[in-house]
Every structure is written in C-alpha cells, then in structure tokens.
Amino acid sequence: MDANYQVFFLLAIGTAGMLLLAVTLILFVLFYQKKMAQEQLRRQKLEADYQEKMMMAQVISQEKERSRVSKDLHDGVGVMLQVLSNTVMTVATGASPEDKKEIQHHVNEITETVRRISFDLMPADLEKFGLAKTVGELCSRLSKRGTIPVTFNQSGIQLSLDQNTELLVYRIIQESVNNALRHAQASEIKILFTRNEQHIKVSISDNGIGFDFPTPEKGLTHVTGLGLSSLQNRANLLGATLSFEKNIPSGTQVELTLPVL
C-alpha cells in the first residue's frame, strides 16, 4: 500500500512539474513579448527622432539657400537693374519721352518682380521686425498685387517665438495663402492669430470653392499640387497640429495650433 502511495506521490509531483513548466512557459512568452515590444518602441522612437532631425536639417538647408539666393537677387540683380536703368536713360537721350517712359516702366517692372521674388524667397523683415509685421507686409503686398484682399488680424496678442519657429510658421502661412490665391477662386482671404494659455492658433481662411482636404482616413496621398505634405512636415517639426476644415458658408480654413512652451 505504501509503495502504491509513493508512486501516487510521484505522479502528483509529475503533475505539479508539468503545471509548473506550463506556467513558466506562459510567463516567459508574456515577459519576452513585453520586452521585445518595448525594444521595438524604443527603436521606432529613435528612428522618428532621426527622421525629424534630418527633416529639420533639410528645412534649415533649404532656408539658408533661399536666403542666399534672395540676398543675391536683392543686392546683386537689383543693383544691376538700377545701373541698367541709369545706363539706358543715358544712352537713350535721343529717344522720345514716351519711349523713355516705356523703358523706365519695363525696368521698374523687372526691378519690382526681382524684389518680389527676393521677398518671397526670404523676407528680410522677418528677422528684423518679427512674424506679425512680416505677415502684415505679405498681406499688403498680395492685396496690392492682385484683386483679392488679403487681411491680417492678430487680436492684440504678443507673439514671442524663436527665429526658426517664426520662419516655419511664415512658410506655412505663405504656402496656404498661395494655395488659396491659385486654386480657391476666393474673393477674400483672412489670416488670424489668436492665443490662449496653452496654444497659439494661426488660421488662414478663404471663401472660395474649397477642396477635398486630407482626413485621418484619407491622408494626404489623394491631394496633389498643393504642397500639403510640406505643410504637414513643417507643422510636425513645430510640434504643432495642422487641420483643414470647411468654412461656413463656403471655402476652407487652414488652422495651425502651436503649443505654448
């Protein structure tokens, strides 16, 4: 009888051993998977940080290049055009006043175009006077140039952003306004800066025909020719959210929300 119960005892040990093995295996899978998931998340974060740094470097390099070209245009070509204008006036002494006027008009036109291109590439005011003044300047230039009024309002807030941030925000505003001018068929474009304790909001709205803007489901791939991915990239670098909404009664509102640091 004792021998039988000894065997029974061994069987119980065997069962307990199997159960322990099963539990150990399950716990091993659980903790191994957790560790691998954490490792994968860490790697994804590193890659995301690297991508962000690369993008930032690319943007900075682009802006530096734009700044260089802008300066060359303004200081180089602009001055040359002025010299050309003076030389032409001197050479064309025998020409009629109407012809002289026409020549002056063309030279002025070219000079103004070069200045505009230079300003669009890199507004010198941004560094000197800040974002609000530069956006105001952009609005008045665009209003004068075209038939659509572009207005700017900042509801009395004081913006204090660093230079890189201001440049990125300016580019987003610039691209959004250009899109509205080119495609929206709007009769009015408004830019508004607002601020609360947590956020700074920049909204660019028009009363045009609207467009099939990106949603979390559709993404950006179905919309081409509007530089939306460039807008999104810049917003991501700012740590800001970029949203597109239908304006009432018509048109589009592009809203950039920056966290206040």
Added chain:
Amino acid sequence: MLFYSNYAQQLGSLIIALLGFILISKRSKPVQVLAVYGLNSVFFQVIINFNIKGVHPNLMGNLYVLMEALILLSFFYTLFSNAWAKKIGLVFGVIYVISFCLFMPGHWTQFSSPIRTMRDLMIVVCALLYFYFLIVEMPTNEITRYPMFWIMAAFLFYFAGTFVLSLSLDFLVNVLKDDLALLWTARNFFRFFFCLVVSYGLWMDLRLVKAKTLLNK
C-alpha cells in the same frame, strides 16, 4: 463533492458554448469551432448524467474523448495560418483516429489511458506551437489583450496538468479504486477553472466583435 465538481465542469462547458454561440456568424472560424467544442462537452455530459439503460458511462466517456480530440485538432487547424502547422494538425488527427481504432476494441467500457494520454500530448504540442508562432510574429500590442492568448494558456495549463493523470490512469484505477473519486473531483474542479479561463478569452473576443460591428454601422 464529486457530484458538485461534475456539475461545476458541466457549467463551465455550458458557459463556453454560450459565449461561443453569441454572434457566431461574425466570429472567427477557430472561435466557431470552440463553440462546437463547448456544445459537444455539454451534450456528452448530459448523456452520461442520464445514465441510459444498456449504455456504459465509460463507453460515452471514451467516445467523448475521441470527439474532443478531433474537435480540438480542427480548432488548431483553423487557428494556424502556417501550412506545415496545419499539416501537423491533420497528421495528428489521422494518427489519433487510427490509434483509437487500435486501442479501443475490447476496452470500450474501461477508462482508457492511451487515448487520453495521446489527446493530452497532442493538445500540449499544438498549444506550444501556438506560443512558438506568437514569439516569432512578436505582435507589438500587449498580448494579454489577445483573446487567443488566454484560450491557449488555458489549454496548455489544463492538458499539461492532466497529462500525467491520463498517463497513469490504468494504474490509478487499479490502485485507488474508490479513492479515484477524490482524484477525479480535483480533476473536475481543475477543468472548471480551465473552462473559466477559456470563457474569459471568448468574452474578450465577443467584446472585440461587438466593437467592430458598432464601428461598421
């Protein structure tokens, strides 16, 4: 105590069947097979309880073991997406049927150890295979949120636990005689716990299916 433990494990099987059959058309194939497993368990347990005249309870018990093994191997067949894992399920099924036909003649009314041992071993191997694939695929989400993790953990735990019992069943029947009831009571409560964990996995799966249905609406 054996009486209560018997009803506890029947209740466990009933819960599996119920949770498996709710929204069955929208559930995945493995869950549908699991629902059939629950129903099969309830069916045989009720038949054994009725004590049909001329039918030995051990005969029904042995038939139940065959059905259980085949249904569970079908469950694993539908669960695995890997081709060679599916083949293993098929091969196990064929081997089991052949073994059943070899071992059972002349032993229908006995508590058969070989068929139970084989069943337990096959299920343990299949459960281990699932965990192997889980480690290889390495999902990034918390795996305790996967319903199948809980179901497989229950399978591995229960069938590994009963493997030694099944292996030594012939010996235990001869040695323990009436004391076997005590061991069987413990085994029944163990099965009830197994059913609870499987039911938890099925309940998680049901929640996911309901959430998906609401989203699609």
